Amino acid sequence: MNEKKILEPEGVASCEAKKIVELIDVAKSFDGEIVLDHINLVVKEKEFMTLLGPSGCGKSTTLNIIAGFVTPDTGDVLFDNVKINDVPANKRHVNTVFQKYALFPHLNVYENIAFALRLKKMSEEEIYERVEEMLAMVNLRGFEKRDVNLLSGGQQQRVAIARALINRPKVLLLDEPLAALDLKLRKDMQNELKNMQRKTGITFIYVTHDQEEALSMSDTVVVMANGKIQQIGTPTDIYNEPENAFVADFIGESNIIDGVMLDDYKAKFSGHEFECLDKGFSKNEPVDVVIRPEDVDVVPVDKGMLVGEVTSVTFKGVHYEIIVDIDNFKWMIQSTDYVAPNQKIGIYIEPDAIHVMKKSEFSNMFGDYSSFSDELEHLSDTNEEENGEDE
């Protein structure tokens, strides 16, 4: 059977991988509130794709539409190039790992994992074989008879993954599966999930608000905000070439500065002209300029392209996080060298450290680091996940 083939280990996704899931012009509103605003998305076979965004961006709804729990208002959902808009969830070749696992409390570990197979009226021996195979994969051998309610979060997580994978789905959907775990466990599980995905060759569509998780696990990251896809790309692309101010702000730390593109390879911001590697803008086009904190060099005042005064310094272990006031714009700089607060410093920016973006609806929404603590709060304010979208 072709089902069998999927579990065999195969190499990394080939270049001409075929489409497995496709969303075409999909829109969804709940109570008149637009949750998904006509999105298009292609997921390839054997891909690890992450939908990344703050709460309410529509990422969970996208997942629920693929799973069949939510019907889109308009647009088509294709699976293996076949339209599946009207196929109910129980008939789709897709399984889900739920945010808080949703294990069946009345069944033990073995029966939870065997659940999908029991529905298929499979023989007891075959069920046993497949459940044992799954238990081995998630390192839970010997847990068969355990009560799922008495397992730790990490163990429940593994049962949930085994339960979803036993059906040998073509696509596994994971809705913030690690959100409830502590940091150490989360890191371990990230590696394990990535390995599992490589080994099984199953397409993973992974929803998270944790940008670090998205960058470290995915082949493709889809950044979403306000019900729209802001950018699709590899983790490196997303980080180095953010499409707009939202992506630049959401992924990592960034100084987003109002600027003007004077000419190809020539940008002006903070009252200074800079050489850069960007081109293709019209002359004197207003732009957003992104400079990552780690790409700014601290130099003596007389050698600086820009000069400013240090307002705060925080030791972060690997580096110091320095906030510098340059013409009333607070920059964040990460440097391994210590500078004293209130000291005047110069900064130097290499041409390849400058990334120029077109103006977007998000321009000027993300300012400087003058209200840094607020900024942190904004970034961490994503734990409560899109409850409004669940129904």
Added chain:
Amino acid sequence: MNKKSNILKQAAAYPHITWAVLFIIAPLIFVMYYAFTDRKGNFTFENISAMAQPSYLEVFLRSVCFAFLATVICLIIAYPVAYFISKASPKTQKILIMLVTLPQWLNFLIRTYSWMALLEDTGIINTMLGSIGLGPIHMINTPFAVILGMVYNFLPYMIIPLHSVMSKLDNRLLVAASDLGCNQFQVMTRVVMPLSKSGIISGITMVFVPSISTFYISQKLGGGNFDLIGDTIERQFQTAYNYNLGAAMSFVLMILIVISMAIMNKYSDEDGGVIV
């Protein structure tokens, strides 16, 4: 632990202990006393052994059958109703549950008399059937009427415990079940039903116990043709003035209920939460 607070704690239990002794333990002792004595107060097994008479056996058997049927019918009706209510919005749920209990605001006797008016051969239902050229269907004074009366009166006691369990059911479990391949029916049988077991068991208990000991419903809707234990006991106290026989019947009924509950408990989990 502090001795004084211990005494205080004990003192707090006294009102309840007094209540229990006066109104539960003492009456039970009286029932036992009457059940095992004759009119002169001498110890005897005659009252209990009288229960073996065919006429009494028939009454007991009929009571168990009627109560069993009424409980099963209540369960069949209440289960989907409770599920439907639990799927509504919290506000609607409150209103629907209020509607379920609404008939209970009326006096039990009035409700039963109303059913007489509905079911009689010349009653409202048959008049309406007659006007469209059907019937009359004989309903009053049949076992159907008696069981209907029981179902009508005790249905809320089935719906409420079922609803209270179902409303706490995590909706994600139902979503997970359909994700794993369950159709609507399988979601019910494989997830909703096992997880609402404790509600089913409390519901059955709360309908079966009053059904088996009910009186009056059978007298009014059964026309006195289908004596139940409750009616027979009432007659011993109200007309025959045979307290000893009445007490013996109560005693046997109590044992019947205890046995039924024991059977129920056997089929429930330790978390079954049976209310007795």
